[in-house]
Amino acid sequence: MSDPVLEIRDLETAFDTSAGTVEALRGVNLTVGAGERVGLVGESGSGKSVTAQSILRLIDSPGEIANGSITLNGRDLLGLSSREMQQVRGRDVTMIFQDPSTSLDPVYSVRSQMVETIGHNRDVPDSEAEEIARNYLDLVDMPNPDRVLDSYPHELSGGMKQRVSIAMTLGFDPDLIIADEPTTALDVTVQKKVMEIFKDVISEEDLSVLWITHNLGVVAEFCDKVAVMYAGEIVEYGSVYDIFDRPTHPYTRELLRTIPNINRPAEELRVIEGSVPHMLDPPSGCAFHPRCPDAEPECRTMRPEQVDGDHHEASCLVHDATEQ
Amino acid sequence: MSERTTSIDWEGLADEWEDEVEQIGSAGSRLQRLTYFVRDLAKHRLSVVGAGLLMFVAVIAVFAPQIAPYSPTEVNPTAIRAGPSVAHPFGTDSLGRDIFSRVIFGSRIALQIAVTSMGIAFVIGSVLGALAGYYGGKVDSVVQTAIDTTWAFPAIIMGLALASILEPNLTTVLAAIALVFWGVFARLVRGEVLSLRELEFIKASEAIGLSDTKIIFRHLIPNAIVPAFVVVTLQMGNAIAVAASLSFLGLGVQPPTASWGIMLSAGRQYITTAWWISVFPGLAIVIVIMSFNFLGEGLRDTIDPKLENNR
Numbered sequence: 001m002s003d004p005v006l007e008i009r010d011l012e013t014a015f016d017t018s019a020g021t022v023e024a025l026r027g028v029n030l031t032v033g034a035g036e037r038v039g040l041v042g043e044s045g046s047g048k049s050v051t052a053q054s055i056l057r058l059i060d061s062p063g064e065i066a067n068g069s070i071t072l073n074g075r076d077l078l079g080l081s082s083r084e085m086q087q088v089r090g091r092d093v094t095m096i097f098q099d100p101s102t103s104l105d106p107v108y109s110v111r112s113q114m115v116e117t118i119g120h121n122r123d124v125p126d127s128e129a130e131e132i133a134r135n136y137l138d139l140v141d142m143p144n145p146d147r148v149l150d151s152y153p154h155e156l157s158g159g160m161k162q163r164v165s166i167a168m169t170l171g172f173d174p175d176l177i178i179a180d181e182p183t184t185a186l187d188v189t190v191q192k193k194v195m196e197i198f199k200d201v202i203s204e205e206d207l208s209v210l211w212i213t214h215n216l217g218v219v220a221e222f223c224d225k226v227a228v229m230y231a232g233e234i235v236e237y238g239s240v241y242d243i244f245d246r247p248t249h250p251y252t253r254e255l256l257r258t259i260p261n262i263n264r265p266a267e268e269l270r271v272i273e274g275s276v277p278h279m280l281d282p283p284s285g286c287a288f289h290p291r292c293p294d295a296e297p298e299c300r301t302m303r304p305e306q307v308d309g310d311h312h313e314a315s316c317l318v319h320d321a322t323e324q
Numbered sequence: 325m326s327e328r329t330t331s332i333d334w335e336g337l338a339d340e341w342e343d344e345v346e347q348i349g350s351a352g353s354r355l356q357r358l359t360y361f362v363r364d365l366a367k368h369r370l371s372v373v374g375a376g377l378l379m380f381v382a383v384i385a386v387f388a389p390q391i392a393p394y395s396p397t398e399v400n401p402t403a404i405r406a407g408p409s410v411a412h413p414f415g416t417d418s419l420g421r422d423i424f425s426r427v428i429f430g431s432r433i434a435l436q437i438a439v440t441s442m443g444i445a446f447v448i449g450s451v452l453g454a455l456a457g458y459y460g461g462k463v464d465s466v467v468q469t470a471i472d473t474t475w476a477f478p479a480i481i482m483g484l485a486l487a488s489i490l491e492p493n494l495t496t497v498l499a500a501i502a503l504v505f506w507g508v509f510a511r512l513v514r515g516e517v518l519s520l521r522e523l524e525f526i527k528a529s530e531a532i533g534l535s536d537t538k539i540i541f542r543h544l545i546p547n548a549i550v551p552a553f554v555v556v557t558l559q560m561g562n563a564i565a566v567a568a569s570l571s572f573l574g575l576g577v578q579p580p581t582a583s584w585g586i587m588l589s590a591g592r593q594y595i596t597t598a599w600w601i602s603v604f605p606g607l608a609i610v611i612v613i614m615s616f617n618f619l620g621e622g623l624r625d626t627i628d629p630k631l632e633n634n635r
Contacts (some may be wrong), residue, residue, distance in 0.1 A: 056530075056531055058527075058530055058531065061460075061461065086533045086534075086535060087533060088533070089530070089531055089532060089533035090531070090532035090533030090534075091533065094531060094532050094533075095528065095531040095532075097524040097527060097528055097531075098524065099524050102523040102524045102525055103524040103525050103528055104525055105525045105529075105543050105547070106525075106547065107543075107546045107547055116542075117532050117534070120532075120533070120534065121532060121533065141338075141341075142341075142345070143338075143341060143342045143345045144342075144345045144346075147345050147346075148345060156344075157344055159341070160341065160344065160345075165528075169532075172532065189337060190337070193337055
């Protein structure tokens with residue numbers, strides 16, 4: 001394997017609140033290789049977005065990265081000054097957001113936003129930035145890019161706005177794109193089309209992507225690797241085939257069981273019993289033990305080893321990925 | 325996951341997108357949109373009255389030397405406190421100066437104070453409010469405390485204090501009014517910024533490495549100031565009232581400059597014998613303040629339809 005684009009080691013991010021310290025990330029290890037598409041899956045509150053914000057170092061006070069390292073293309077991001085970090089954002093790693101309705105500034109035309117940000121991140125004159133913008137709008141299947149460039153965000157539909165965001169992000173020529181559920185807010189047909197376009201462009205440009213989602217269907221279709229997150233830890237990591245065909249961690253199995261199946265006779269939707277633990281006071285031992293169907297007595301007290309995030313592995317005392 | 329056959333009409337979707345792009349701009353050019361805005365504003369009758377009167381006052385202020393029949397400082401010993409007549413439509417004051425001409429020239433001072441003091445307050449308030457909202461924490465505490473402190477003093481007291489430290493003149497009046505009113509805009513913009521910064525385009529601006537200065541001045545402030553425009557208009561009326569009060573107390577613009585507040589004050593001892601000395605400048609003050617309020621309310625209803633209360 002060539003040098004990874006992103007390598008996260010033992011990342012711990014905590015929020016100091018008046019009620020106590022919330023440990024949002026508790027030792028995350030994750031690797032994104034060049035040209036790899038990694039899905040980061042988990043329930044709400046599992047720490048997916050905090051992971052993304054930590055990579056960009058955009059954790060709002062009172063949050064703080066307490067421990068660990070984040071390496072992007074061999075550079076230690078946590079050691080950079082805030083000015084250097086500002087250079088990294090956009091040029092090396094950038095993010096696509098969830099809600100297309102608010103992801104563009106309503107007071108500027110698409111042209112001025114794209115030219116401003118592309119020019120800023122690529123150090124090119126406006127005319128060249130506009131050319132790049134036009135090319136990428138074309139690439140995301142936008143009919144009549146000039147007309148779109150002249151428009152204001154309120155004149156575009158959600159699907160179009162999201163494609164403008166994608167085109168803009170691609171225009172920065174980053175090494176890594178963090179996508180925070182960029183298709184969730186779109187209706188399903190548009191979602192599928194936007195995903196297809198995105199997928200084509202990604203493979204064409206050989207980009208690395210960290211795709212944050214709670215939608216396993218999206219992961220199956222889009223990603224090479226999957227990291228399953230639970231309570232601020234990655235509980236299982238592996239290729240898409242590993243995760244879908246040989247799920248090891250009980251949480252991953254339960255998660256897969258919840259996908260509704262059209263071939264299954266009508267029944268109630270399956271859910272995982274219980275709820276995500278409050279990170280102010282995470283359970284002792286394995287964080288999943290209160291909800292785990294396979295929990296053994298030792299799961300209450302012993303914390304399983306964290307996954308390394310480079311081969312199929314589950315952070316579980318009972319099950320071992322290599323056994324299967 | 326099982327394979328399912330889906331019948332998604334990709335061609336249809338592509339057509340739809342194409343149609344959509346074709347429709348861009350069908351809402352009209354900038355000029356047309358401005359026309360729509362003016363048309364909506366015109367539905368609010370009182371705002372038309374307000375805007376009309378203000379335009380009238382502005383024209384008078386600009387062309388004061390051409391319109392006024394006399395110089396505002398021209399003394400006429402033969403017509404002291406003369407009542408309204410053809411030669412002096414609003415009468416004359418104790419020095420025989422033509423009140424009509426002085427009211428006309430007074431509009432210059434009034435508008436100048438309204439626009440300049442609110443302009444200063446608006447700029448200072450917007451910038452400090454945006455900084456407070458964006459950075460939060462200590463910056464926010466400092467700005468908030470400053471606002472609370474300035475609000476502890478009524479405008480008149482602030483003017484009295486400033487006028488006694490500095491000398492009472494136009495600059496002092498402008499400074500006092502700006503000092504009292506900047507907090508209004510700072511609070512407003514701060515609140516807007518607090519909600520804007522949760523929106524994704526601001527987060528995205530951070531995620532793509534724009535500097536704080538760019539985020540604040542290019543993205544936060546332009547999005548946050550629209551409601552402040554309404555307040556500016558409404559507060560311009562207040563600014564004129566404060567300026568007139570300071571002049572009335574002799575702490576504002578100094579005689580012999582034609583200021584409505586000074587004229588009002590000069591006529592108060594003759595109110596029973598020469599009512600015109602105070603009444604005409606008083607009416608001018610009332611009309612201008614009312615016009616600003618009418619226009620401001622119309623703007624508020626047009627810009628934020630949620631607040632609409634049909635009148």
